[in-house]
Amino acid sequence: MPGEVALDESAARAVLQRVLDPELPLLSVVELGIVRECRVAADGEVEVVLTPTYSGCPATEAIAEAVELALLGAGAPRVALHWRLQPAWTTDWIGPAARETLRRHGIAPPSGAAAVEDGAAARPLRLHRRDVACPRCGQAGAERLSAFGATACKALYRCLGCREPFEYFKPI
Amino acid sequence: MDGDTITRLPAATDGAGAAPAWDATTLPYLLRLGDACLVHAQRLAEWCGHAPVLEEDIALTNLALDQLGQARALLSLAGRCEGRGRDEDALAYQRGEAEFLNPSLLELPHTPPGDSAPCFGRTLLRGFLWASFAQALYRRLADSRDPALAGIAARALKECRYHAEHCADWVVRLGDGTAESQRRMQAALEDLWPYTAELFEDDAVDRAVAAAGLGPAWAELRPAWLASVEPVLREATLRMPPDTPFRSHGRRGRHTEAMGLLLAEMQSLARAFPGAVW
Numbered sequence: 001m002p003g004e005v006a007l008d009e010s011a012a013r014a015v016l017q018r019v020l021d022p023e024l025p026l027l028s029v030v031e032l033g034i035v036r037e038c039r040v041a042a043d044g045e046v047e048v049v050l051t052p053t054y055s056g057c058p059a060t061e062a063i064a065e066a067v068e069l070a071l072l073g074a075g076a077p078r079v080a081l082h083w084r085l086q087p088a089w090t091t092d093w094i095g096p097a098a099r100e101t102l103r104r105h106g107i108a109p110p111s112g113a114a115a116v117e118d119g120a121a122a123r124p125l126r127l128h129r130r131d132v133a134c135p136r137c138g139q140a141g142a143e144r145l146s147a148f149g150a151t152a153c154k155a156l157y158r159c160l161g162c163r164e165p166f167e168y169f170k171p172i
Numbered sequence: 173m174d175g176d177t178i179t180r181l182p183a184a185t186d187g188a189g190a191a192p193a194w195d196a197t198t199l200p201y202l203l204r205l206g207d208a209c210l211v212h213a214q215r216l217a218e219w220c221g222h223a224p225v226l227e228e229d230i231a232l233t234n235l236a237l238d239q240l241g242q243a244r245a246l247l248s249l250a251g252r253c254e255g256r257g258r259d260e261d262a263l264a265y266q267r268g269e270a271e272f273l274n275p276s277l278l279e280l281p282h283t284p285p286g287d288s289a290p291c292f293g294r295t296l297l298r299g300f301l302w303a304s305f306a307q308a309l310y311r312r313l314a315d316s317r318d319p320a321l322a323g324i325a326a327r328a329l330k331e332c333r334y335h336a337e338h339c340a341d342w343v344v345r346l347g348d349g350t351a352e353s354q355r356r357m358q359a360a361l362e363d364l365w366p367y368t369a370e371l372f373e374d375d376a377v378d379r380a381v382a383a384a385g386l387g388p389a390w391a392e393l394r395p396a397w398l399a400s401v402e403p404v405l406r407e408a409t410l411r412m413p414p415d416t417p418f419r420s421h422g423r424r425g426r427h428t429e430a431m432g433l434l435l436a437e438m439q440s441l442a443r444a445f446p447g448a449v450w
Binding site for chain 1: 237
């Protein structure tokens with residue numbers, strides 16, 4: 001049909017559902033909660049509002065590029081990308097299905113609600129979460145091996161039951 | 173950021189259109205914090221490949237990465253505030269020593285005075301003192317009237333909380349450790365402590381920014397900072413040194429001798445190859 005836009009909003013969202021995070025290629029940018037808004041203008045331009053994760057996340061620019069290329073590749077004539085910093089990204093935006101995906105891939109999902117600041121001062125020696133459940137055997141209680149893991153968003157733990165090391169997605 | 177290629181980050185559009193209440197005092201206020209993050213990141217990154225254990229090598233470079241990310245956001249904002257077309261890179265790589273406004277505490281080398289090797293405990297202690305301060309500052313900046321600054325702060329706050337916890341863990345472990353580790357940590361505390369006084373010096377920039385509702389005067393943050401720092405130092409069996417009349421002046425562009433060497437290394441590539449990009 002002449003004048004029909006190349007990509008409607010639901011198609012654009014479906015494209016974004018397939019854009020994977022470069023450092024967690026099992027989750028899409030939508031599942032991670034990075035995509036805040038997606039609109040298609042009358043002239044077909046797709047406007048996407050993203051919220052960046054960590055300040056130092058080295059994947060931020062790669063994500064922006066991947067989103068733009070995916071939409072252009074799917075037929076969008078133009079893409080307008082915007083970053084929104086407020087409210088700040090939180091692991092609470094990772095939905096239940098995505099958490100299950102993380103667990104299935106051996107990464108313990110972030111536990112508890114992270115968005116609320118408890119206001120408590122630094123608590124030395126009692127810092128490490130021990131309520132992290134092993135993504136393999138499911139046993140609660142694990143020891144932390146390293147505060148930082150292969151990427152900025154993860155820490156390294158070891159299950160005290162099955163003794164398997166695993167990555168833990170830190171709640172922020 | 174200029175957004176000329178898709179690999180560059182587009183500027184955050186929070187509050188676009190709303191006229192921020194920026195005036196001549198806003199730029200130095202933003203640079204003090206942005207430069208602090210940048211210089212701290214540069215120092216932390218010096219441990220890359222040299223930390224005592226692999227886990228800490230990764231930890232320190234991750235802290236550096238977060239600090240660098242915060243510096244990028246803050247310097248980009250400072251560039252917009254300045255209005256002369258300078259982006260984060262121009263501000264990081266093309267300013268001279270006297271134009272940097274970071275507190276002197278963060279530029280000091282890892283090697284203690286009179287010593288010949290970097291001290292890991294000293295780095296972690298400084299990281300703890302700074303992250304505790306940054307938490308207090310970002311908590312207040314998250315309520316800034318400037319939406320872009322509030323957005324940067326809300327995100328950075330969570331990162332600094334993790335930094336403070338990680339560093340505090342080490343401060344206690346080393347302070348309340350062996351006789352030798354305790355001695356080194358106490359020496360580091362006595363050397364670094366006088367430089368913390370600068371963080372809470374009151375001046376016209378802070379007063380104007382506080383009056384405009386953009387952010388707190390740093391002097392207001394001392395009670396919150398002490399409340400975070402004191403219990404950890406106590407648990408680490410470290411004696412808090414008495415306050416002295418010594419004042420450093422990095423926030424006003426007067427730096428220690430370490431700063432020129434730090435900048436020479438940080439800016440060498442940008443100065444040797446002007447306009448170089450990845």
